[in-house]
Amino acid sequence: MIQMSLIQIDNYGPWTVTPTPRNESDLQILQAELYADVQRQFATKKGLVFFTRFDNMLAVTNGINREDHFRIQRSIRNRYPITISMGVGTGKTPYESQKIATQVLQEKGGAQSSDRKEILAIDSLVNKEDSYVQMAHIDINGVTESLTDNVPAFDTNFMVNKAQHYLMTELIKKGALLFFIGGDNFMSPCNGLSPKQLKDIIEKIHKEIGIKHKAGVGRSDNAEDAAYSADLGLEVIRQGNNKEIVHVFKDE
Amino acid sequence: MIQMSLIQIDNYGPWTVTPTPRNESDLQILQAELYADVQRQFATKKGLVFFTRFDNMLAVTNGINREDHFRIQRSIRNRYPITISMGVGTGKTPYESQKIATQVLQEKGGAQSSDRKEILAIDSLVNKEDSYVQMAHIDINGVTESLTDNVPAFDTNFMVNKAQHYLMTELIKKGALLFFIGGDNFMSPCNGLSPKQLKDIIEKIHKEIGIKHKAGVGRSDNAEDAAYSADLGLEVIRQGNNKEIVHVFKDE
Amino acid sequence: MIQMSLIQIDNYGPWTVTPTPRNESDLQILQAELYADVQRQFATKKGLVFFTRFDNMLAVTNGINREDHFRIQRSIRNRYPITISMGVGTGKTPYESQKIATQVLQEKGGAQSSDRKEILAIDSLVNKEDSYVQMAHIDINGVTESLTDNVPAFDTNFMVNKAQHYLMTELIKKGALLFFIGGDNFMSPCNGLSPKQLKDIIEKIHKEIGIKHKAGVGRSDNAEDAAYSADLGLEVIRQGNNKEIVHVFKDE
């Protein structure tokens, strides 16, 4: 079972334009620092947060309990001009978990309701015994040589965004999620996805748009260790000159 | 003329896996804080930075000179475990500017070259008289009501990413760029794009994928003021119940 | 028993002037952000860090184990241009604890040795049953009315620094420490100090230099809760119009 938390800034849209639109650079700094801050706090308990839409962030939070969530909310309230609400759900797939996490929060009121504030809505938490996270770290083969060092920066960005769109489209069908984590890297919480299925998706996208990915897969009872094993899986592929497409890392 | 700067972390990819892969949450925090930091420094001179791929950021930097760029590089070197290189270019369209900014930096060596470090490659700077920035602030109509409060968080994220992909695809043909700035918001540096062209793009995408956008457009001699006018343009559309699709804001 | 950790930047002095002196504002930002960062990480486990000399910070860390310390070290290494070493000690008084924490670290090499790096030297950790923290939150009576709103800002600063010097001088004799925490506020880890002794110190200083303090005292098995009770003790004194000098807060 994978546990996911939705972190949502309360009534953020209206705040950004009250009384007049706030300076865009200030909003960008606020959002990036809030993400970094929430990440650091979840990370001390081996969670992993994805910036998603910045005003709505999704996190894999196996092993992180009600009090931990509450303390993060309190810490944000004390240091930011905004507050956050959270929903928490668990499921067999990441898609299912975030769906439940969203629903329990939606039931408490709308994101732009001025009444709803600092909600902590927990549908369920994963037990230690059932805790299981599968992560795939996916990147694009040879992006620095073929793109970064050769085409305009925005074209590279466009290609990475295109890859993201195609990966998301396929993975969501299997109950897996996909998040951009910078550079040419994506992280996919993907409980329930087999290495074969992932390989097929990567090959399909290669045929469709000519972009070649590779993926390291890691498994653990928490997000941090699963992501680390996925990183190691990717290293194994690199050491083998990218001949493998998917490598599931296992400690021996 | 619009001036753009490419900000690139030196030799970042190799660093992230040396000697073993670094903790993913630490990398996420590092990237988000670096972005916030660079933003804050460019913003004191009315520039605006887009996070782009985090290890490669693009910024509109009209009015920001060589010494300003150098001081930002120095400040990053003194406080981060990494250094940054920058390329600066100017052009009639944002696409052209970033293309030149990329080229002058690429000529100094590869992004993952261990020799290339803290390059500041300036092709040209915009004069005060020629300085001109056009920005469009584009958002999705009614995203909170139709998506955020009703469908799973990841589905909303998926739709926003899809919108981004389609907008990028069309805008790049006209020499305009597009950056996600959080929520359901995009900022498009778009010198040379007419309001009619922008309206046509928005209507085309509505037909193709059923997502309805609106756009405020602002113009100034610097990024900050252009973005602010674009925000005000969007407010005008909202006050008119979203009947307009594109509004060019003009101070009267 | 109170547990204290010494957090020391490795070889920091030499780094600040290599190859030439680094920009002072950058160093100030680095130090303040490092403090904020270490604080946030210890705080997720109910520890409390004092900025002390910034390159050497002292923290009350009851309940925080070896792995927690190690993870903080790793996180700093991944995001800063410097690394940190730590020593941990326990004792009946805070003075004793920090003395041991310093010694175990000193034994591993000098603060400016280029060989010594990322040491984690733990003399002992407090058991759950023996864990006990007493904190006094001390402030100056009526500082806003008498000083902030009436005399030059630096004179107020001078008075607060003078108060700190006198408080430190007396408290250290009893095995208690004193840290400035901003405004006119001090926090004193003070296991072993009786309310009577604290009252005597405050009255002595009032006679000597004419500055009148008050103190809330809190007790718990961790730093956060002890500090919070100390805050509540101070609130009780304020509600009684500052007639009490020392109030030990007790939950009823």
Next chain:
Amino acid sequence: MIQMSLIQIDNYGPWTVTPTPRNESDLQILQAELYADVQRQFATKKGLVFFTRFDNMLAVTNGINREDHFRIQRSIRNRYPITISMGVGTGKTPYESQKIATQVLQEKGGAQSSDRKEILAIDSLVNKEDSYVQMAHIDINGVTESLTDNVPAFDTNFMVNKAQHYLMTELIKKGALLFFIGGDNFMSPCNGLSPKQLKDIIEKIHKEIGIKHKAGVGRSDNAEDAAYSADLGLEVIRQGNNKEIVHVFKDE
């Protein structure tokens, strides 16, 4: 003439205990990040901020105008739960400047008045021609060998605080200020203080409390460059094996 700005958090004391005392670690993080943030913004214009009491900060701001101050206030309002007011003054000595900066702000209302908010009170700004800043960077001789590596961390801290108290006491008589900047380092804005007077103060303190200081002195039309020259002055003394007590650095 030296220009100083007082930066004061509006109505901060009451906010920290409303509705109940806020978590101490959160307040510490808020204060440190606010300081780092304000520092970074003033530093882009060659100003230098001292943390002072955190809720009241003093800055040397030669060359920084009304709009610059206003933009910093706006940026803080958009990203923090608190707002700041500022007073600006100029004078022949730093003491005089900060006195005026304090007075113009005090005239607008008390620091804990709930009415007073985001005041920007400027008595005067320094002209380019009259702009002059003298800074002394003072440190303690051999603190790492004699203290950091040999006595408990808090004892070193105590000695540094004692040194600060004695330095402040003497310097204020001459119109100079003194700020702790971490480690065993102090920065003294000291327009009007002669090298002979500084040497006499250092020798007097050596006799009184046995602590030996040295000082590099720098002069420029802005805080950053004056501080940098002071750093270089200190390096000259170190290279001469600390035989000099005061060295005024001059570019040749």
